[in-house]
Amino acid sequence: DVKVTQSSRYLVKRTGEKVFLECVQDMDHENMFWYRQDPGLGLRLIYFSYDVKMKEKGDIPEGYSVSREKKERFSLILESASTNQTSMYLCASSGDRGWNTEAFFGQGTRLTVV
Amino acid sequence: GENVEQHPSTLSVQEGDSAVIKCTYSDSASNYFPWYKQELGKRPQLIIDIRSNVGEKKDQRIAVTLNKTAKHFSLHITETQPEDSAVYFCAASEGYKLSFGAGTTVTVRA
Numbered sequence: 001d002v003k004v005t006q007s008s009r010y011l012v013k014r015t016g017e018k019v020f021l022e023c024v025q026d027m028d029h030e031n032m033f034w035y036r037q038d039p040g041l042g043l044r045l046i047y048f049s050y051d052v053k054m055k056e057k058g059d060i061p062e063g064y065s066v067s068r069e070k071k072e073r074f075s076l077i078l079e080s081a082s083t084n085q086t087s088m089y090l091c092a093s094s095g096d097r098g099w100n101t102e103a104f105f106g107q108g109t110r111l112t113v114v
Numbered sequence: 115g116e117n118v119e120q121h122p123s124t125l126s127v128q129e130g131d132s133a134v135i136k137c138t139y140s141d142s143a144s145n146y147f148p149w150y151k152q153e154l155g156k157r158p159q160l161i162i163d164i165r166s167n168v169g170e171k172k173d174q175r176i177a178v179t180l181n182k183t184a185k186h187f188s189l190h191i192t193e194t195q196p197e198d199s200a201v202y203f204c205a206a207s208e209g210y211k212l213s214f215g216a217g218t219t220v221t222v223r224a
Binding site: 031033035040041042043044045048050056058059090092094100102103105106107108 | 115120123145146148156157158159160163165203205207209210211212213214215216217
């Protein structure tokens with residue numbers, strides 16, 4: 001059973017803080033993704049990674065960065081949190097490099113920036 | 115990049131009736147089209163997917179159709195049940211990037 005685990009379920013941070021969201025998967029998946037979910041906007045891709053130390057911008061990368069130092073871990077970094085980054089953040093992973101397969105999601109982190 | 119549009123945004127059906135959700139995509143290179151279901155407070159989970167070399171796929175009460183020429187695909191749920199109430203997302207992918215539609219909230223009325 002695939003497990004994608006996000007480090008926090010709920011986070012409250014202050015404007016201007018540097019925020020780290022962590023995601024770990026235990027299925028040796030090649031691909032990992034960070035999405036944000038907002039009502040009426042669906043799941044929007046922030047960044048994704050298809051290999052260790054590799055990263056690609058998604059549709060809304062502004063204000064975010066990522067790190068993938070180990071295959072199982074993919075971190076999302078908000079360099080200077082702003083109130084418009086208040087959202088639900090979902091991490092996902094999928095298996096084969098270069099071949100589309102099912103993406104498995106974490107439980108989500110609801111981030112509130114005050 | 116890929117743009118996925120999904121309609122309708124909300125759908126209310128009587129239990130036992132059918133539900134249809136439609137999506138269009140912009141990138142003709144997209145070749146993988148999954149559908150995810152997200153129940154309230156839970157993570158999205160794959161319910162069915164289809165690849166570009168297939169026109170239709172069924173799994174019990176759910177089916178997906180793909181029209182590559184028109185660049186649209188649809189989810190069909192027959193004999194709806196209360197447990198089908200959820201948000202459904204379509205997605206399209208070419209390579210690693212998976213782009214989602216905005217979601218359809220389906221409510222099944224008893």
